[in-house]
Amino acid sequence: MKSISIKKKVWMGIGLTVLAVMVLSSLLIFFLYERLYVDQQISQFEREGQALAALYKDEGLTEGFYEFLHWSEETSDARYVVTEDPMELAGGAPFEDDFGEELISFDERQVLLQGQSVYVRREHPRFQQELIGVAIPFIGEEGRLEGAVFISQPLTDLYELFSNVAWWLILIVTLAGGFILFMGSRLTKQLVGPLLKMKQVAEKMESGDFSARIQLVRSEDEFVLLANSINQLAYSLDQVESNRRVFLANVAHELRTPLSYMIGYMEGMEEGVIDKKKGLTVLTQEANRLNRLVTDLLDLAQLEGDGDTLDRHPLVFAELIREAVDTVLIRADEKCIPIQLDLDEASIVVADRDRMKQVFINVLTNAIAYSDCGHAITITLTVEDGRAKVVVKDSGFGIPEKDVAKVTERFFRVKRGRSRTDGGTGLGLSIVQEIIAKHNGTFQLDSIENEGTTIVLTLAEYDE
Structure with missing residues (x-):
């Protein structure tokens, strides 16, 4: 199945957001019309009908009553029908007198006869349009039903009144949709643009080209x-x-x-x-x-691999150092180079015996190779703050300051001709550094040309 790009997903999200806004706005318009405007209009009809009913109860169908009725009709789009005969109320349709039976049903007339108001909302039988209305009973002094007023209005009239508001709402929704699309376009550019650049660089890296870089001119995000x-x-x-x-x-x-x-x-x-x-x-x-x-x-x-191939055991550190010294002692004697030891016999570390011995053989081999006859090499072992510290110091040729940082690089030689003559491979200190790192130790080299070199190694002491 083909995956959808991020750009398409963003635009799909924007489209769904716009659609959701339009649907919610439509529901809002319907709510405003249905719950606020129509219900408010029916409540207004009921208040006017109750006012007429109260006036009828006080005065009856007097001239003052009809003046108030005409004034209400002139200030409203509703239609008013008043009758003193409840049975004639069926003929009070606002459009055709003989359609009243369809507007006020038998059951609704029974409600009026009981002195209760009737709310009407149904389709006009001839004109196929919806009406809303309220029938308010006129109750006499003795509590009998003496008449009623029927106030009604076609919903088309209300639609016309509400359409102006609706058009404004539609305009607002349209502007909101346009704003969302505009912001979505900017968001897409800001989100997808950098991702596409990253994708291009990643593809170049996959093909072996590591020179490409991502350039983003924006704030720190x-x-x-x-x-x-x-x-x-x-x-x-x-x-x-x-x-x-x-x-x-x-x-x-x-x-x-x-x-x-x-x-x-x-x-x-x-x-x-x-x-x-x-x-x-x-x-x-x-x-x-x-x-x-x-x-x-x-x-x-092997040392640079991901796996850990070291065989660690608690070791008497001084004993291991002596074994390494014994290994290189013949070569040191050939050059008349004494090796002086000052070792803390109580120091115990957890290490791979063969690898750690290789460390000191490599370090001492370098020290012998780069020292003149008679120049001593000293090895000191102390314990400081829970760590074993070994210092190997010679007074040989030393290393130029510009080369000190490079001596642990593979195949680097300070004096290539001399090291080849002495049989060096240029990998000894690289191996030393890797072995010490595998033991979670530290390696430090300091050297002064024509004065000598000092190497400091530290390992954690064995904690029982």
């Missing part, structure tokens, strides 16, 4: 906030796509470099220009570097 959120999403996706392209280019470059070395040495060995022993040594080094690169890429991909 929900649409502007939504547009800003979509623009921010597009910007973030654009950054992700840009980073992905850079990452793929870096991966291709990093894989191509050892492969090109390996191909070059194999060709040299085949042609006899490179000693086989030396060539095999270089091939082994490049193969190992390639293996480390692939391993780091897999680690990073």
Whole structure:
């Protein structure tokens, strides 16, 4: 089933609103006519009839009575018929005398004979038009029915009087409908316009174009906030796509470099220009570097995934740090770099042993690689405010101020030639940062060029 667009839904809502206004207005007009005007007219007839009945009771059919009757007829569109014989009341039709029987029925005459007023509203038998009227009995001094007055008026006369008001009401309803359509058009433009712009941007984003933005020139409302959120999403996706392209280019470059070395040495060995022993040594080094690169890429991909693959257990933090130091100690000894420890033996954290050990191996490997012989590395472990704090400080080459914020980016190297010589992949600190983040810890790096680098890691202490 084909869905209805928002624009059509809005216009359908406006149309139904206009229709509802017209129906309600028609009902209002009918109510005003039926309940207010017609009922008021009947009440007016009854008051005039009661006044004539009171005058008749005081004076009878005197000249003063007829003067008042003529005055009432001249000031009103109603017709008055007075009789002193109740049985002749049937001949009191306002249009034809001999049609009175149709206007005042037998049952209604019986009501008059009992001294009660009769209200009439029915269609005239000959002229096919509706009449309203009131028959008021004349009660004598002895309480007998002596006559009656019948006051009537065709509703067509009332329609003519009411039509002027009705036309004004119709005009008001028409203007109201036009105003609703006008406001509906503006509302549709304000509601649907931004949504269509958002739809266009979303379609471009779906096709991989994240450069489009939504431009809304209006006050701070929900649409502007939504547009800003979509623009921010597009910007973030654009950054992700840009980073992905850079990452793929870096991966291709990093894989191509050892492969090109390996191909070059194999060709040299085949042609006899490179000693086989030396060539095999270089091939082994490049193969190992390639293996480390692939391993780091897999680690990073696993850490950046949505799932939690960490195997957390309570660990004695100082013991884990010593294990990491023992792993890199051979390389540190080769460069005559002492590693000094000041560890709080009581610190216990909940962590993945292998991943956390990988953190310190990566950090210490960097510190050793970027330090000269004889420059010590210090590791301090303390507990502050319920958190374990590890500070790894070296006095190596340091990092230029402009590069400090970039060192955790993938494949970033401060000195590309040196890091390749030392076997680095440019992913070590990226992996460190991801592992610490997975443990809900914090990672901070400060460095001064030619003075050294300090890395501060914090993790929550184990709470029994």
